[in-house]
Amino acid sequence: MVMDMRIEQLEYVKEVANCKSLVEAARRLHVTQPCLTNAINSLEDELGVDIFVRSKAGAKLTLAGQEVLKISGLILDQVDELYRLSGKHQSRQEIHLAVAPAVSNSAILEIIEDYRKSMPAAPIYVHETRPEKIFTALTRSNRSIGIFNNSWLSAIDQAEFDIELLYEDKFCVFASCKSPLHGQGSLTIKEVLEHYPVATPICDQDILAGYLNHPKLSLISSGLYNFSDRESLKSMVVSDKAITCLPSSFAYRDLYVENALWAPLKVSDFDAPVNFYMAYPRRKLTHAESTFIECTRAFYKRWEPVV
The missing domain is CATH 3.40.190.10 (Periplasmic binding protein-like II)
Known part of the structure; x- marks a missing residue:
């Protein structure tokens, strides 16, 4: 007897069983729901058993479906082993x-x-x-x-x-190397904000506003500029028109740091962790x-x- 089942059908069964939902499984597999449903229906017809019971609550394995899932898992493991034997396949992943x-x-x-x-x-x-x-x-x-x-x-x-x-990691205050603040030793964040507005990436604006906006400070007086473009943000800081707060890891292998265009300031009271x-x-x-x-x-x- 020649069977037409495909490896992807077994993968579909496994994902639907994990998700207990055809809709969610289709999303994770990046296929349309009709495509997923048709593939499973075709496998059920070929095997002559119902693998899932469908309802508004989702998709539940039948007793026969549990056996299909078990065997499918063994087959998929063996397929993975075959791929692992193929150095050519691995090198092109x-x-x-x-x-x-x-x-x-x-x-x-x-x-x-x-x-x-x-x-x-x-x-x-x-x-x-x-x-x-x-x-x-x-x-x-x-x-x-x-x-x-x-x-x-x-x-x-x-x-x-x-x-x-x-x-x-932690956020650090970066300023242009032209800034006179670099020669003043340890600073407070209040002293920094008295001299410069803050330029910040849009993605970090909320977390930074929380760290910077405490009763002793007023971001409104110094200004807060949000950028979606990192290069524009860097240009504004390097030209000594603003400071920015970025994770300290930005300094690693950074061309602006290596070419003495900007550098972190020593700010004693700015404690802003980021993991x-x-x-x-x-x-x-x-x-x-x-x-x-x-x-x-x-x-x-x-x-x-x-x-």
Whole structure:
């Protein structure tokens, strides 16, 4: 007897069983619901059993469906083993990353250098993504790994993704190297804001306003400018027209710092922690994804803050 079942149908069964919903499974698999429904219906017809009971509450495995899921899992594991035997397949596995600007500005180049030692021919796509859009990028596009700061941690579906802390950072006050404040030793944030308005990335405006706007300060008097374009923000600061607050990791391998265009100020009373996390899907990861995740972990284990 010749059977027409496809590997993707078994993957669909596994995802629907995990989600208990055809709608949610279709979203995670990046297929339309009719396509998913037709694939499962076709498999049920071929096997002659009902795999799921559908209702308004979702999709529940039947007794026969539980056996199908068990056998499907074994088959999919064996398929993964076949792929692992293929060095050619592994070397061409591509990955898409959604990374926050602070990571794209600093660590990502060194992580990629390490990754290339293990996967020299594997394509890698780095999508610099504002932190508030990381979750959308992970769930509604082909991005599979995200690195972002904690101000958007609650937006990530922790039932769908594994999330781990990469490093603990802090916001620092960056000013032009032309600024006379660099020669004044330790400053207070009040003294800084008496001289300059604040230019901040739109993605961090809420968290920074919370750190800066306390009873002794008035951002209204000094000004708060929000930028969606990082280069425009840098130009404003370098021209000595504003200061900015960015994670200290921005200083790592930053051309503006290396060329003495801007530098962090020593501000004694500005305590603004920010942590960075990595998110990746709760499924069997590809060899490329696993390798990149390990390279990222290794980088941050040896990470030493610049400021």
